[in-house]
Amino acid sequence: MDMNAPAEGKYFDGKSARQLPVTVTLETRHNTSVLVIQSDNTSEEIWPLAELREVREQARAEGIVLSLGQDGIARLILLEANAAQIVRDNAPNLGKVVVKKSKWRQLVVWSTGAVASVVVIMFVILPALSNQLATMIPIEREVALGDVSMNQIHRFLGGSDENDLACENPEGLLALQKMTKRMVGTTEIPYDLKVQVFDHEMINAFAVPGGQVVLFEGLLDAARSPEEVAGVLGHEIGHVVNRDPMRLTLRSAGSVGILGMVFGDFAGGFMALALTEKLISAQYAQGAESGADEFAHQLMADANLPSASFAMFFRTLKEEHGGQTGLMSHLASHPNLDGRAAAAVAADVIGEQAYEPVLTPQEWRALRNICK
């Protein structure tokens, strides 16, 4: 396109759907470079070069689609490659995009709104609501739910109807009963507490909804005194009383839905979702663990037992497993062992004083042999 050879084009005026065949020339009017768009039946349109914007991502490689200004409605399509090239060489602002200030303001307002909404719902409303709702679930439902998950865990650990993992040495059971009674003391517990030992080497213990607590034989073997076991028992009773399994289930049901919405389904979105959900639920669970620890400290103080021996158990555990610190301790659901040991020592009310041991040496031996 130059003065001598006008370029062929199609013009759409943005007022009607009529297609106007036009000829376009590059001229200078009033010291400004302009495109003069001439059709047979309308007066000429004059588009200054500096105002031209290109409509991009066009499937047709040849030619160029132009608008007048960023928000212009009319379109000029130059079909020939060389005309397009001349426009590209001479128009300075083809790709210029100006985002209105009001758009930015809207963006800031709604980003804040969206983030606030997600944070408030996930960290304030959901926890409070699920804590409240957890207490409203009828106890018999909780017991039923606990039975189902106990069956599942039992099967998962390799147990079956023929191979019941629960240990049944009568003297051991008596010792366990005595320990449970001493720990509960006068504390009111709204459940029928059922404490068992599973014949399994894991150094662990767990509680399911409805008042069932299980200690593993591996934990009894690793513990150096009955008071250490009593501390763990207190911790699990804490979970039961705080209804932690119910609260956590309700919370994560809510947060998974929200996170799924935020991340969408791009490649890797699922991983981002899973990792975030893991971090958040670990955050929740860490709170639950600290709560159960505090409950254990209180039970031990009430039972006149030194919670410092609970601290001993954490040290034993650390020697066996190696403690988790740093990032890993955020991902794991249990807070780091040193911190928990320190908290247990700090909560100790017995100190150097004498106390009545939770079990006699014979009973302690019987408990450790409960699976034999």
Added chain:
Amino acid sequence: MSSDFSNDPFARLTQEDTRVATAASPPMDLQYRGEQGPLFWLALKTAILTLITLGFYRFWAKTRIRKYFWSATAPGGDPMEYTGNGLEKLLGFLIAVAFLAIYLGLFQVILSFVGLSIFSGGEGPEAQAMQILFSQATLLAVIPFIFYAQYRARRYILSRTRWRGVRFGVDAAAWGYVWRAIGHSILTIVTLGLLLPRQTFWLEKYRIDRTWYGNTKFVQGGKWTSLYPAMKHYFIAAGLILVPGALVLMSEQYVVLIFVFVGVAWFYYAFAYYAVVSFQILGDQKKLGEKVGFVTAPRAAKVFWTYVLGALLASTCAGLVFSAFSIVASNFMGLTTLDLLSQGEQLFDPENISVGFYIGIGIFVLGYLAMLLSYGVFGMIFVSQPVLEHYVQETQILNPEALDDIQQRSRDEMVEAEGFADALDVGAAI
């Protein structure tokens, strides 16, 4: 050759055909100009940007892909134009999140609370049925929002669509669509799918009768019973399952069960057949204003095989990408692993895990992401584009000279864009 037209439902109309006898001008063909190469690079570029921005670029990615597909579609040689932009799409998403976070969060918690409260504890079939019912209840609760979001997304997309400089538009009537869609869905489910044509027709009519090009309204004509031919393959598939099934019950000849498997596979074809043929039947009955009409002739077999073979090709390509990454990764990991084994050391002792091992793991993860990403990209060029191309090329516009009288309509601002559809992940495929 006029007998050809009466026998073959997919024959294209020509000027001689009686249905366009009143037309003063020849029908306008739709051209498709997209190519694999440019689309591939555009899709790849935007997919990578989406990945490294943890998904936030997806609003711009979708917008740019749409711009490409729209500009590739050119009725009468004039390209469509998509004028949406990523920023407004992000804004709409944020607005939707601000509202939906509260709703979804509360909803899920309360639902799982109700689920736990009525939990019977038994492991019998009854108890499990209740459990399943409740896991589906969550979905039911979101369904009104899904219909709402779909209608709004269509409204947003068409409000950002232009052809020959004139805007399309859709009336704001999403709630009317929601209750109709729910009612029709229930009716279809209750009648075991027999009233599906009724649902398809009336919902399409609701949408089309509220759609505009410039100052001119579209109208969906015809009647719902005319969609029954599209159901043909559903009936065949059902027959293939029910008849042998009944035979098995009566004669205990288990050999005929093979028909049941064929019948199940047939359902996939029936699904594509219904989508394509009902599109064709409804397309021919659409009008823009008084005069402009349409003829559509997409072929079900073509669409079906494009989906099947395209998906196969795309997953093969994605698989190759993953294999390439895996080979590199196992090179890193393999060397160190062998090294350790020869020294008889414990493999997973953290001190023995070398830098190479971590690099290997990193490359594995990258390979996994690259696989997901390239599946999307290859799907775009092997499935989305060919299917779109087929539909576009098999459509004609009748009486196109009447288009010249159509005037511009005003802009539908729609600040919320298609945010609800993005948040609920129910947006249009493209």
